[in-house]
Amino acid sequence: MSIPDLPPPNKRLGQNFLIDPNIVRKIVALAELQPSDHVLEIGPGRGILTEALSRAAGRVTAIEVDSRLHAYLETRQAELPNVELVCEDALAYPVESLPIGTVVVANLPYYISTPLLFRLLDQRGRFLRMVLMLQAEVADRLVAKPGGSDYGVLSVMAQYAAEITKSFRVSAQCFRPRPEVASAVVLLRTKERTRLSQQEEVEFRALVKAAFAHRRKTLVNSLRDEGYELLSVAEGLKQLDIAPTRRAETLSVEDFLRLAHALG
Ligand code: SAM
Numbered sequence: 235m236s237i238p239d240l241p242p243p244n245k246r247l248g249q250n251f252l253i254d255p256n257i258v259r260k261i262v263a264l265a266e267l268q269p270s271d272h273v274l275e276i277g278p279g280r281g282i283l284t285e286a287l288s289r290a291a292g293r294v295t296a297i298e299v300d301s302r303l304h305a306y307l308e309t310r311q312a313e314l315p316n317v318e319l320v321c322e323d324a325l326a327y328p329v330e331s332l333p334i335g336t337v338v339v340a341n342l343p344y345y346i347s348t349p350l351l352f353r354l355l356d357q358r359g360r361f362l363r364m365v366l367m368l369q370a371e372v373a374d375r376l377v378a379k380p381g382g383s384d385y386g387v388l389s390v391m392a393q394y395a396a397e398i399t400k401s402f403r404v405s406a407q408c409f410r411p412r413p414e415v416a417s418a419v420v421l422l423r424t425k426e427r428t429r430l431s432q433q434e435e436v437e438f439r440a441l442v443k444a445a446f447a448h449r450r451k452t453l454v455n456s457l458r459d460e461g462y463e464l465l466s467v468a469e470g471l472k473q474l475d476i477a478p479t480r481r482a483e484t485l486s487v488e489d490f491l492r493l494a495h496a497l498g
Contacts, residue, residue, distance in 0.1 A: 241302035243411055248343030251279050254408035258286050264401055264421055265339045265365045267291045272333050276324040276340040281307050288314045297324045329357045338364035347372055355395045358424040365421055373400050373418035385483050390442045393487050396422040438494040445482035454478040470496035
């Protein structure tokens with residue numbers, strides 16, 4: 235097989251490649267991989283992280299959407315004997331086919347990091363932990379506490395599903411080409427047991443989304459505008475001793491869970 239040239243970066247696909255081996259080491263150390271672990275890597279790119287994961291874990295599934303990079307990585311398959319290279323959109327990949335206990339380690343393509351996060355969190359029963367490089371602003375939203383402008387649907391849904399730590403920031407100089415936004419690595423340890431059934435979780439997410447749909451309005455008005463019945467919302471809030479004039483961003487994850495229960 236002739237070796238394809240390394241293709242130039244495609245900005246549209248969020249291709250900012252890591253070039254700093256120290257950051258690669260720190261990411262892999264954070265994942266605490268064992269030789270028996272199965273790893274899912276989203277976006278292996280030119281393979282800098284894939285190589286390190288291949289050495290630290292038992293098996294790696296690496297999903298790359300760019301067929302040029304996939305073809306390049308295939309030429310290196312002999313160096314990566316325990317890596318399954320998949321050429322597919324990670325948003326369409328059936329993660330349900332991965333073994334339970336899989337660890338996710340990825341420098342995510344930033345343009346789809348939020349839908350990818352939701353997809354991974356939806357399937358959290360399969361993933362023990364995730365070490366993810368994200369834009370710093372998304373990392374801030376993931377760990378945000380009530381009261382600030384970073385706190386929103388992503389914060390509530392992610393903190394409901396996982397214990398999250400923002401581990402370290404990564405300078406733009408560690409990438410080529412350099413990203414225009416700051417980056418950070420987060421560790422998400424998925425919660426083994428969450429309190430809602432699948433159906434209740436759908437309702438919980440709908441409630442959280444509706445509550446934040448009109449951030450500047452009061453909770454009652456935002457929920458009413460999103461089709462919730464005013465009287466039941468008012469009654470539910472009264473039961474929980476939550477003032478109807480409060481805004482969604484002041485409610486804790488626990489408050490949202492109690493409110494979903496009261497309205498359910
Ligand atoms: N892991 C490499 C590194 O750290 O240097 C590359 C990281 S780069 C930020 C993101 C990678 O995700 C790129 O290789 C890009 O082609 C790939 N990518 C973009 N969209 C994707 C998608 N929908 N599914 C899978 N991979 C995708």
